[in-house]
Amino acid sequence: MNRLSLSYWLARLRHATFRRQLIIAVAIGVFSVGSVTALLSTWQGSLQVRETLVQQGLSLANSVAQQSQLALLTESADNAREPIERAMSFTDILQVELLYTDGRSLITRGTVAEMRAGKPQTGMSGSYLETETSEAWRFVAPVYTKPAAASPFEANIATPELLGYVRVTQGKAALSKLVSRLAVINFGVGLVLSCILLGLLRLLAHRLSQPLGALSTVMAQAGKGQMGLRAVPDGPSDIASMAQVFNSMMQSLEQREQELQETNAELANHAATLEEKVAQRTASLSSSNAELQQALRTLREAKRQLIESDKLASLGRLVAGVAHELNTPLGNALMAASTTEDILQKIVDAMASGGLRKSEFERVIAQSIEGSAMVTQNVQRAAEIIRGFKQLAVDQTTEMRRVFEVDNVISEILFASQPMFKHKPYQIETKLTPGLKIDSYPGPLGQVISNLIQNALVHGFAGRDHGCLTIESRSHHPDYVQIICSDDGVGMSEAVRLRIFEAFFTTKFGQGGSGLGMQIVYNLVTGLLGGEINVESVLDKGTRITITLPCAAPQNIAS
Template identity: 35%
Template sequence: MSGRGKANLQRTLSWFLTIAMFSAIFFPVLFVGSYEVYRQYQKEVIIGPEQDAKALFVVLKKGLIAPLWSYTPENAKDLINGVALNPAVEAVIVKDATGEVFSAFSRDVLGEESDRIHLVSDVFFEEQVIGSVDLVFNYSSAKSLVSAYAIQIILITLFQLVVIISIILLILKYRVTEPLRSLKRFATEVSKQHFDSPSPEVKNREFIELADELDAMRTALHSSFTELEEKVEQRTKTLRDTNLELESALENIERTQETLVQNEKLAALGALVAGIAHELNTPIGNARLVTSSLREDARSLKHLSEEGKLTKSEFEHLTSDISDATSLIERNIAKAVTLIQSFKQVAVDRTSDRKREFSLNGFVADILSTMHHITKNTCINIETELDEDCELYSYPGTLSQIIDNLVNNAVLHAFEGLQLTKEMPGVIVISTQVSEKNVSISVSDNGIGLTRDVQSKIFEPFYTTKLGKGGSGLGMHIVHNLVNGPLEGQIIIKSKPKQGTTFVLTIPKQLSKQPDDVAI
């Protein structure tokens, strides 16, 4: 709970106790005072004036018999003046038997008509009407007295309440509020982990027990915090050691992955060398065979010439064979030279990894010339569907490694389980599509296709469907990294089971040129 919440709680408790005490005193006093005012009102306004008026009226009726009978107005006047000593008497009118005013008294008394009691009666003597008396009794003064009395009661009650509430507040302050504040300050210090704060000094038994409990809580919290700090320190040390181990393991993994990537590149280069060696074997073997035949023809020509047995027809026949042999040697050597040049360019690009300008279609042709050994003795054909030629400024070595990996991946996996024949071969198509700023290179096949699960994982490192069969699981991961990294492009896969697979890589025609492009 925040400091403001605690202050609100304390203020609420103080006000609650104050209001409770005030209510416990005010409402009983209010009830008693109200009842007393009501009782006084009934006595002085409702019942008292009527009783007083009737009593005075009876006195007048009896007292006026003699003056009316003896016709002595002076005596009547004295009686009336005596009755008028009551300030509530507003008027007294006495008439004789003829209706003439015999004696009268009146005075101005403020008040409303409803505050007046009007009594009229005949005066009898020996059952004979000898006159009449009219009394007007005004009890507005009684109401004023009751009002003053009520005000007095209210003032006395308020004074009593102020005194009592003041006493209660003082008691609450020194017996409740101050101890609570002291306990609150102690709890606040404990919450700030100031465990050396002195215990609060309180007097009441309940607060002493609460202070003891808070002190016990402080001791327990101190112990818990100490244990927690030790555990946190120990776990921090453990986490630090674990992080160091993980960093070391990550470095090892990165080094291992880098080594595997380099091995993959070297393996691809080794396969390229093996393929070129295999391709060179045919023209060089043919040239060697023709060279042997040419040597025999040369020996025959020399032998016949030395013996003088060389005829014109034999000479023409031998020279014709020698000419054909030299032509065949030239064609095979030219083929070998072409293969060597293609291999040299591809090998240089693979090993240097430098940017340079090159023709897209010529680049694809060079790559194909180094791939014949991959599909030799198989029922798989590699075809091309090339768009118009264009010049690229990019990394040819990186691009050739990507295409080589995609084609090898298709040869190894795309036709697995299919019965291929010369009439119904497997087909791998390398196609290009040129736009204004980019070029798209697709490698597609008509093989077994890929499931969604394989497609979602194919670019992950170490994922392979040939686990334990020589597959490293890095080929497609390397392709993905090279396309998205140095080539600044992207690669997507389109495939459905039994409908073949197409890899489409889109790269910019021109990478940014630097004053001195270095190896990546």
């Protein structure tokens, strides 16, 4: 770094000792104050001296003017020579001129450097400063006749008449000398006072820095780990207080060190038996851990069995739905087949007896054709139902991924769930948007809807003589669909709502509830289907469950 640069010296000052920084800072302050004070004092003295010299020049010009009346009246330079010579004897008077009113010179003594000379001002009653340069002043005083004594016989008093002017040029050498002398004196006094103050400051800094240095040395030794150190309470009272605080701190540290050593000794005594205790505790923990692992495996197996039971229960409800829906078309087909069989038997009997008429034969044939058509129609209806339930059963028992319409899957689940609502004062309303296609898993989705319907039936409408379950599907942004299941049932408290997705949590414990229904729903929605589920509920006002699913289920989840 360049030693002539300001940054170099500022850096050195920043890392200097406190004593040096204090001395330099106060020295700069003292010299600055002394210099400003000396400068102001010199400037004020120069103003006073200038005022005095100007007044002297004005008075001298007036004096010469009063003694030059006769010379101007007689136009004789000899009559003015004596007062002009006396004026020239004054210090710094460079030139004296006696002028007529038109500016012509009657007598001139002395020479000056070139100065602008203008015509004296008229109408002035006394002397005035005409011109000022850096080297001199030029004063002008008018010369008037002496007024005559007033006569009692004359009405008008004669006014003085202007005869000419006296021009006095006074140099500024005396002013320069006085200003220089004042500056030397003021700056000298300031320098002496500054030196005295700096000497006193050095003594004070030494008194401050010496005990601080000693305290700093002791603290540095204590920082290296030395014990038994004490600082000498010396110097000003605040520094002595710091030393006493340090001594108290060192005493406390020594006491704590002694206590720590005693504690370490006690710990060393316990260390011998600690390993044995740790070994015993480790063996105990290992045994407990093995028991916990076995309990966890048992719990997982129980959970798996409960999930399978829930799937089987869903399949049972599906079979019940199949049986209920097949009863009607198969019963109709059976009735039509029986009727047709009776009609055909009557024809056979009539043919055997030989009493069969043509009209009766045609009527029997028409009835037989009608019965066959009814049988065919109801059997086809049963076949369609069986195909639909077959697909639904495949979806319910497998996790096969395919593209499907959400409203169709929900409609199939609702169709299969009708037996659960038979002979019960509850109803299901749908608001399904048709044509919402997603690439996902219809089986798990059907299981989710089935569990929500079952949950509403068991919990939402418990103890109620009426209720309505509304299932809605709609598009949610370009890449998502929403399925909303809401009921006007008993609702849930906030504590129950926060725990609804916990495994084995149920409000029907001991009444057939496993506590896994909503946990299965949560796992399927957030896991395999890659969506989100949100539950809102208010006591005595019902529950609203919103499921948001992507139009394309995640690919990284095994199907």
